[in-house]
Amino acid sequence: MAKEKKQVKAITSMEDDFAQWYTDICLKAELVEYSSVKGFLIIRPYGYAIWENMVDIMDGMFKKTGHQNVAMPLLMPESLLRKEGELVNGFAPEVAWVTMGGSEELEERMAVRPTSETLFCDHWSRVLQSYKQLPMLYNQWCSVVRWEKTTRPFLRSREFWWQEGHTIHETAEEAIAETEQQLNCYADFCRDALAMPVLKGRKTDKEKFAGAEATYTIEAMMKDGKALQSGTSHFFGDKFSRAYDVTFTGRDNRLQYPFQTSWGSSTRLIGAVIMTHSDNNGLVLPPAIAPIQVVVIPVAMHKEGVLDAARSLQQRIDALGIRTKLDDSDQSNGWKYAEYEMKGVPLRVEIGPKDMEKGQCVIARRDTGEKYFVPLEELEAKVQELLKAVHDNLYNAAAERLNTRIYPCQTVEEIREAAQEKHGFAKSMWCGNEACEVAMKELAGVSSRCLPLEQEKLGDVCPVCGKPADKMIVWGIAY
Amino acid sequence: MAKEKKQVKAITSMEDDFAQWYTDICLKAELVEYSSVKGFLIIRPYGYAIWENMVDIMDGMFKKTGHQNVAMPLLMPESLLRKEGELVNGFAPEVAWVTMGGSEELEERMAVRPTSETLFCDHWSRVLQSYKQLPMLYNQWCSVVRWEKTTRPFLRSREFWWQEGHTIHETAEEAIAETEQQLNCYADFCRDALAMPVLKGRKTDKEKFAGAEATYTIEAMMKDGKALQSGTSHFFGDKFSRAYDVTFTGRDNRLQYPFQTSWGSSTRLIGAVIMTHSDNNGLVLPPAIAPIQVVVIPVAMHKEGVLDAARSLQQRIDALGIRTKLDDSDQSNGWKYAEYEMKGVPLRVEIGPKDMEKGQCVIARRDTGEKYFVPLEELEAKVQELLKAVHDNLYNAAAERLNTRIYPCQTVEEIREAAQEKHGFAKSMWCGNEACEVAMKELAGVSSRCLPLEQEKLGDVCPVCGKPADKMIVWGIAY
Numbered sequence: 001m002a003k004e005k006k007q008v009k010a011i012t013s014m015e016d017d018f019a020q021w022y023t024d025i026c027l028k029a030e031l032v033e034y035s036s037v038k039g040f041l042i043i044r045p046y047g048y049a050i051w052e053n054m055v056d057i058m059d060g061m062f063k064k065t066g067h068q069n070v071a072m073p074l075l076m077p078e079s080l081l082r083k084e085g086e087l088v089n090g091f092a093p094e095v096a097w098v099t100m101g102g103s104e105e106l107e108e109r110m111a112v113r114p115t116s117e118t119l120f121c122d123h124w125s126r127v128l129q130s131y132k133q134l135p136m137l138y139n140q141w142c143s144v145v146r147w148e149k150t151t152r153p154f155l156r157s158r159e160f161w162w163q164e165g166h167t168i169h170e171t172a173e174e175a176i177a178e179t180e181q182q183l184n185c186y187a188d189f190c191r192d193a194l195a196m197p198v199l200k201g202r203k204t205d206k207e208k209f210a211g212a213e214a215t216y217t218i219e220a221m222m223k224d225g226k227a228l229q230s231g232t233s234h235f236f237g238d239k240f241s242r243a244y245d246v247t248f249t250g251r252d253n254r255l256q257y258p259f260q261t262s263w264g265s266s267t268r269l270i271g272a273v274i275m276t277h278s279d280n281n282g283l284v285l286p287p288a289i290a291p292i293q294v295v296v297i298p299v300a301m302h303k304e305g306v307l308d309a310a311r312s313l314q315q316r317i318d319a320l321g322i323r324t325k326l327d328d329s330d331q332s333n334g335w336k337y338a339e340y341e342m343k344g345v346p347l348r349v350e351i352g353p354k355d356m357e358k359g360q361c362v363i364a365r366r367d368t369g370e371k372y373f374v375p376l377e378e379l380e381a382k383v384q385e386l387l388k389a390v391h392d393n394l395y396n397a398a399a400e401r402l403n404t405r406i407y408p409c410q411t412v413e414e415i416r417e418a419a420q421e422k423h424g425f426a427k428s429m430w431c432g433n434e435a436c437e438v439a440m441k442e443l444a445g446v447s448s449r450c451l452p453l454e455q456e457k458l459g460d461v462c463p464v465c466g467k468p469a470d471k472m473i474v475w476g477i478a479y
Numbered sequence: 480m481a482k483e484k485k486q487v488k489a490i491t492s493m494e495d496d497f498a499q500w501y502t503d504i505c506l507k508a509e510l511v512e513y514s515s516v517k518g519f520l521i522i523r524p525y526g527y528a529i530w531e532n533m534v535d536i537m538d539g540m541f542k543k544t545g546h547q548n549v550a551m552p553l554l555m556p557e558s559l560l561r562k563e564g565e566l567v568n569g570f571a572p573e574v575a576w577v578t579m580g581g582s583e584e585l586e587e588r589m590a591v592r593p594t595s596e597t598l599f600c601d602h603w604s605r606v607l608q609s610y611k612q613l614p615m616l617y618n619q620w621c622s623v624v625r626w627e628k629t630t631r632p633f634l635r636s637r638e639f640w641w642q643e644g645h646t647i648h649e650t651a652e653e654a655i656a657e658t659e660q661q662l663n664c665y666a667d668f669c670r671d672a673l674a675m676p677v678l679k680g681r682k683t684d685k686e687k688f689a690g691a692e693a694t695y696t697i698e699a700m701m702k703d704g705k706a707l708q709s710g711t712s713h714f715f716g717d718k719f720s721r722a723y724d725v726t727f728t729g730r731d732n733r734l735q736y737p738f739q740t741s742w743g744s745s746t747r748l749i750g751a752v753i754m755t756h757s758d759n760n761g762l763v764l765p766p767a768i769a770p771i772q773v774v775v776i777p778v779a780m781h782k783e784g785v786l787d788a789a790r791s792l793q794q795r796i797d798a799l800g801i802r803t804k805l806d807d808s809d810q811s812n813g814w815k816y817a818e819y820e821m822k823g824v825p826l827r828v829e830i831g832p833k834d835m836e837k838g839q840c841v842i843a844r845r846d847t848g849e850k851y852f853v854p855l856e857e858l859e860a861k862v863q864e865l866l867k868a869v870h871d872n873l874y875n876a877a878a879e880r881l882n883t884r885i886y887p888c889q890t891v892e893e894i895r896e897a898a899q900e901k902h903g904f905a906k907s908m909w910c911g912n913e914a915c916e917v918a919m920k921e922l923a924g925v926s927s928r929c930l931p932l933e934q935e936k937l938g939d940v941c942p943v944c945g946k947p948a949d950k951m952i953v954w955g956i957a958y
Contacts (some may be wrong), residue, residue: 068524
């Protein structure tokens with residue numbers, strides 16, 4: 001009674017059912033598995049290796065600008081969370097509560113960390129003394145829990161993995177500069193590591209983080225034209241400092257409240273990568289985060305010398321510091337090609353007896369499917385050239401989409417059409433009134449994504465109320 | 480109303496009060512802070528940087544032997560935990576329970592992960608199909624929660640950070656080999672990264688992990704002669720596989736149960752490092768895990784050229800791939816010396832006007848206090864030589880202690896004396912009877928640490944019951 005043999009199967013095409021296509025990739029590329037814990041995810045080795053590559057790169061960027069990692073408690077007493085009213089109101093509906101420790105009922109229930117502003121503030125209230133200690137630039141890599149009703153792999157689940165940066169500064173100006181620096185850091189990371197262009201902007205008051213004075217965001221456009229918020233950076237002013245009594249002795253020898261920021265990005269970015277680059281053959285990964293950047297496949301492996309030749313290629317590529325794998329398993333070539341296509345490996349190198357005779361190997365690109373016959377002595381140069389080409393091609397295709405599918409609109413109907421029929425974003429003027437923002441959801445089925453940092457003047461009036469409008473805003477259907 | 484100025488203060492001496500000395504170092508070296516969440520710890524940047532260095536090294540070792548990282552859910556339903564009776568009985572008294580999600584009472588309460596055997600088994604029960612997929616060699620870096628009554632930084636707290644390796648294998652032999660390999664991995668890590676020798680052995684049935692067939696351990700001896708269990712590796716047989724219905728189609732085409740291991744080490748190792756190497760001036764860190772390996776201090780910084788000279792030294796050391804810091808703050812030299820002593824920085828490099836005239840710098844060792852006048856052209860060679868010397872000296876001192884303070888004993892009184900008066904471990908024969916093990920706690924105040932892998936014949940009878948005994952066991956007072 002053998003179990004069914006594992007096979008690489010075709011996936012739903014994105015044209016037929018984008019949501020199913022997405023789920024198929026998550027499962028068939030072995031990124032995740034649904035756990036038997038409802039709404040919780042298991043990140044499998046291949047998916048986790050992608051996340052590890054993202055973490056390595058981002059962590060290096062954070063450290064270069066002076067940030068240090070710390071670990072804060074997983075649980076926090078309700079009273080601590082309640083000190084800042086807006087924050088708790090924002091998160092309370094989705095907090096998981098611990099009420100028992102061992103066999104004892106707790107006197108006060110404790111929240112499983114949904115975000116850690118309160119813990120950082122509480123810590124700073126005890127350790128901060130002088131302006132000389134500022135800025136404090138902290139970051140934490142951890143998972144957080146939010147009790148979501150409906151969940152989807154990477155995009156929305158009851159637990160997700162993220163980093164949360166938390167900083168305090170002597171002045172508001174410095175804190176604002178930090179907020180902007182980290183927003184740019186996210187955008188640079190998306191461009192250079194994920195080959196994903198983003199739109200940088202500020203959230204409206206309605207969409208900003210609970211308790212923040214200002215929330216900045218990067219918004220990416222998925223292949224279906226929907227928006228994915230991919231990272232946020234918040235400026236809190238001194239509001240939390242006051243709520244948690246975080247003070248320091250300033251240069252003038254008086255007690256002052258520091259100014260605070262926080263910023264976060266998460267495993268959601270894996271979802272962003274999938275929906276930005278992948279196709280109907282499976283996952284497509286930008287080289288910088290691919291767990292395997294080049295797979296080497298010996299063709300007609302049983303023929304003399306083939307395996308050795310393949311191994312030699314693999315070692316030469318490995319010596320470049322490129323993550324590479326030799327697949328010398330007894331699966332068929334067809335199975336292997338499909339498998340590494342599904343897993344989004346950027347380059348496949350093949351070598352067989354005929355190639356050996358000709359002193360060449362074959363390199364196939366995952367993104368375009370193009371094949372190159374490469375003289376063996378040119379292997380290193382060609383692999384490096386092609387990895388760069390894959391990155392650039394992925395970036396350019398995504399940038400082309402983002403650039404051509406943000407439609408300037410004058411009317412509510414045009415906005416509806418841009419999002420619902422042309423499958424893109426809409427940009428329009430906006431009066432700044434929340435009522436108009438809410439109405440847009442009703443009338444066009446879109447939410448505000450951001451007020452782009454690069455503003456344009458598209459007109460003079462708000463498409464909803466017709467009143468004077470001097471802000472350009474971007475609308476879209478969001479994940 | 481300025482806050483009190485931060486100062487480096489003397490700490491309790493370890494001879495006066497070892498426990499207070501330990502706590503003083505944890506706090507004054509800024510490794511941790513007590514959070515306002517009772518029993519939970521905050522790991523501050525300096526402490527977390529030590530942990531990051533440990534993680535980097537261990538993670539590299541795990542990956543070299545084919546292990547892959549994954550992420551499992553933080554919460555697990557009670558029914559899942561209950562499938563394996565011994566495990567749940569072992570952990571139930573110290574589980575934190577989530578009973579509410581948002582404003583809704585959960586139908587079934589969920590445990591905050593105390594350890595993840597159940598989740599791995601549950602996952603494998605769905606993804607494992609064929610022997611071709613074996614072994615599955617997984618690891619997870621995360622924090623776990625155990626509702627401890629009394630807590631101490633790093634040694635025992637309600638949350639701690641660790642790695643938990645979980646593997647399944649086709650045969651029992653392979654799983655046992657994995658258990659041993661990972662035990663050796665821990666011992667090698669302790670020797671090479673922590674400069675800490677350990678005793679390798681097997682736990683008695685009384686002391687083994689809930690549900691394990693065999694638990695192996697590494698035990699280190701702290702400066703006060705107490706034992707610190709520093710890593711464990713478990714062989715489960717196919718017990719959990721059967722409980723969670725994990726099966727695969729074997730080479731004979733029949734359904735079989737895989738054999739399983741798990742192995743863990745934690746932030747406890749930071750406590751081990753403190754109590755193995757530190758002294759009355761503060762923390763002493765082995766170079767491999769020190770966040771700052773060499774600190775450079777300009778002496779008479781205002782004098783022309785001094786700061787440039789110091790910066791040049793720092794750059795040259797940095798170019799060797801050594802973690803280095805230049806302290807050009809306006810604190811006094813005395814403050815700086817005390818600060819980096821407290822923080823356990825292995826080497827301090829000083830340069831002042833007189834040194835510049837002589838074309839030299841001064842290097843001071845944290846471990847011995849020795850000072851070296853080093854010609855500038857010999858800087859690189861000397862720094863590398865001294866970092867190695869610091870590691871070796873720390874290791875040798877700890878090895879000397881472990882080697883000379885395990886006392887061979889024939890009687891219960893000798894065992895009591897070895898632990899209580901000579902502040903070391905006792906080794907004796909043991910009949911294998913749990914009653915004698917329990918009695919030893921009563922009679923000598925010690926617990927069994929392990930049955931060392933390297934056995935010796937110290938006699939023929941058990942010191943407690945006088946019956947024939949063919950096992951050598953090590954006793955001690957444990958953290």
